[in-house]
Amino acid sequence: xxxxxxxDETVRRLPIYLRxxxxxxxxxxxxxxxxxxxxxxxxxxWQIRKDFSYFGDFGTRGVGYHIEKxxxxxxxxxxxxxxxxxxxxxxxxxxxxxxxxxxFGGYGLDIVAAFDIDPQKIGAVINGVCVEDSSxxxxxxxxxxxxxxxxxxxxxxxxxxxxxxxxxxxxxxxxAPCKVIAPHRVKVISLDxxxxxxxxxxxxxxxxxxxxxxxxxxSRHRAS
Amino acid sequence: xxxxxxxDETVRRLPIYLRxxxxxxxxxxxxxxxxxxxxxxxxxxWQIRKDFSYFGDFGTRGVGYHIEKxxxxxxxxxxxxxxxxxxxxxxxxxxxxxxxxxxFGGYGLDIVAAFDIDPQKIGAVINGVCVEDSSxxxxxxxxxxxxxxxxxxxxxxxxxxxxxxxxxxxxxxxxAPCKVIAPHRVKVISLDxxxxxxxxxxxxxxxxxxxxxxxxxxSRHRAS
DNA sequence: CCATGTGAAGGTATTCACAGCC
DNA sequence: GGCTGTGAATACCTTCACATGG
Numbered sequence: 001x002x003x004x005x006x007x008d009e010t011v012r013r014l015p016i017y018l019r020x021x022x023x024x025x026x027x028x029x030x031x032x033x034x035x036x037x038x039x040x041x042x043x044x045x046w047q048i049r050k051d052f053s054y055f056g057d058f059g060t061r062g063v064g065y066h067i068e069k070x071x072x073x074x075x076x077x078x079x080x081x082x083x084x085x086x087x088x089x090x091x092x093x094x095x096x097x098x099x100x101x102x103x104f105g106g107y108g109l110d111i112v113a114a115f116d117i118d119p120q121k122i123g124a125v126i127n128g129v130c131v132e133d134s135s136x137x138x139x140x141x142x143x144x145x146x147x148x149x150x151x152x153x154x155x156x157x158x159x160x161x162x163x164x165x166x167x168x169x170x171x172x173x174x175x176a177p178c179k180v181i182a183p184h185r186v187k188v189i190s191l192d193x194x195x196x197x198x199x200x201x202x203x204x205x206x207x208x209x210x211x212x213x214x215x216x217x218x219s220r221h222r223a224s
Numbered sequence: 225x226x227x228x229x230x231x232d233e234t235v236r237r238l239p240i241y242l243r244x245x246x247x248x249x250x251x252x253x254x255x256x257x258x259x260x261x262x263x264x265x266x267x268x269x270w271q272i273r274k275d276f277s278y279f280g281d282f283g284t285r286g287v288g289y290h291i292e293k294x295x296x297x298x299x300x301x302x303x304x305x306x307x308x309x310x311x312x313x314x315x316x317x318x319x320x321x322x323x324x325x326x327x328f329g330g331y332g333l334d335i336v337a338a339f340d341i342d343p344q345k346i347g348a349v350i351n352g353v354c355v356e357d358s359s360x361x362x363x364x365x366x367x368x369x370x371x372x373x374x375x376x377x378x379x380x381x382x383x384x385x386x387x388x389x390x391x392x393x394x395x396x397x398x399x400a401p402c403k404v405i406a407p408h409r410v411k412v413i414s415l416d417x418x419x420x421x422x423x424x425x426x427x428x429x430x431x432x433x434x435x436x437x438x439x440x441x442x443s444r445h446r447a448s
Numbered sequence: 449c450c451a452t453g454t455g456a457a458g459g460t461a462t463t464c465a466c467a468g469c470c
Numbered sequence: 471g472g473c474t475g476t477g478a479a480t481a482c483c484t485t486c487a488c489a490t491g492g
Contacts, residue, residue, distance in 0.1 A: 007461060009462090011423065012423065014426075015419040015422045019401060019419065020403075033472085033473060034473075041403055042403035046462090046465095049474060049475060050461095050463090057474080057475070058474095059474050060473085060474080061469045061472075061475085062473050062474080063470070063474090064472095064474085065474090078426045080425060092321075093320065093321035093324045094321045094325065096317065096321065097317035097318045101317070101318065103417065104418050104421060107419075109422065146428065147421065149421065170428040171424035171425060173424060174448075177327055178243075179244075179264065179265055187424060187428050189423060189424060191415070191417070191420055191448075192243070193327065193415070194325065194330065194333070195239040195240070196397055196413055197333055198304060198331035198333065199302070200371055200395035200396075201302060201303035201304060201308060201371070201395060202235055202302045202303055203395065203411040204394040224413045224414040224415075231483065232482090233483060268484090269451095270485065270487095271485085273454085274453085274484080276453085277453050277454065281453070284451085284452080284492065285490075285491050286449075286451055287450085287492075288450095288451070289452090450491105450492090451492090452489105452490085453489090453490080453491095455487095456486085456487090456488105457484100457485080457487100458483105458484080458486090459483085459484075459485090460481105460483075460484090461481085461482075461483090462480080464477105464478085464480085465477100465478090465479100466477095467475090467476090468473105469472105469475095470472090470473085
């Protein structure tokens with residue numbers, strides 16, 4: 001059935017499929033079955049078919065999915081079919097690493113500017129991007145940027161996000177380990193690296209010292 | 225009711241509560257209500273109470289939760305009640321940033337070693353940790369390390385994880401953008417930064433160019 | 449009274465099994 | 471024969487409403 005609402009969990013998996021398809025496309029094959037893609041990306045084949053079923057029929061029965069076409073379609077759905085400009089705020093260790101991070105290009109994401117309040121850092125050029133003073137965030141209004149990555153200390157996160165929201169940024173990836181709020185028109189996704197690592201010990205099978213008896217090995221959902 | 229299985233989604237939120245409690249403890253208060261904690265961490269109050277209900281009665285009706293006691297209890301459940309040693313493999317830009325990342329300590333996580341194959345990097349000291357040759361991963365067997373962070377290129381991820389599994393690592397946080405497999409006794413959580421950023425455009429309310437009509441503003445689950 | 453803890457209801461996502469089509 | 475697409479069944483999680491206890 002076409003055009004049901006796409007579940008959030010499906011949206012979460014679409015980039016995984018896209019990543020797999022982009023790598024898979026290099027292998028020279030033209031079509032791929034849900035089973036083959038499943039093996040490649042680590043999701044069950046029926047889950048893949050179900051996910052794809054939410055937005056029409058891309059597959060050919062008996063053949064599989066046309067890799068190129070499917071990748072294009074997923075990009076369209078995720079709105080990754082245009083180059084999108086992003087900026088980085090907070091050029092600390094993590095921020096610098098993100099500026100040099102090669103993975104964004106594959107999704108059509110392009111970091112075009114970086115900001116920091118530290119005079120020592122302003123003027124530095126990292127991976128072709130010049131670090132500007134944070135006060136110049138205001139100039140973003142006219143630069144056609146829709147995305148921002150926030151890698152500032154916790155105490156500066158909320159004010160940074162307020163500022164970005166004011167100048168028309170519409171999506172923010174936040175690395176600061178705290179709750180932040182933004183206007184409805186701005187979507188924020190938060191990523192707390194330490195928290196992810198902190199989740200690991202719970203799932204590690206017993207084997208060290210005193211262990212509690214609760215941890216179920218269940219996890220149907222997102223294994224990671 | 226005590227001792228039902230703890231839902232995965234609850235486990236995912238426990239570190240959020242812990243983070244909030246640790247910050248909140250500094251404010252001098254001794255007790256906190258589910259409502260106050262809810263406002264602070266950005267989760268609904270009944271969700272918090274439900275989550276806590278899976279592992280016994282920590283609260284006092286009419287008063288709230290004892291911050292110190294609750295934090296200790298959450299740490300115990302997440303098995304963060306001991307200092308855990310972690311290692312980093314892959315000292316590139318991201319790896320270096322992670323070595324300097326100050327957030328792990330709060331959860332009792334301590335990065336005690338780092339590995340890379342690049343001779344240029346071996347011997348360097350970052351944040352008090354000396355970079356060793358990757359061949360020395362084998363020496364981990366006797367160093368009492370249970371966690372590893374993998375920040376190597378995609379092509380090296382699987383072999384790195386195989387190696388870590390062999391020497392007794394039991395939990396891995398993987399930053400390489402690909403599917404990886406590990407023995408059952410090893411829990412892997414994967415984090416693909418570019419993929420998170422790629423998820424943003426889908427959720428950004430219309431306002432630019434041609435937009436598709438599907439994006440529901442639903443998202444009951446994890447807003448981020 | 450105030451705030452917790454929890455059955456019950458409601459909603460969402462996963463999993464199955466197979467009809468339908470190439 | 472092989473593979474997709476999907477209703478139905480199942481499992482899980484969220485949300486509500488209120489009994490229960492300090």
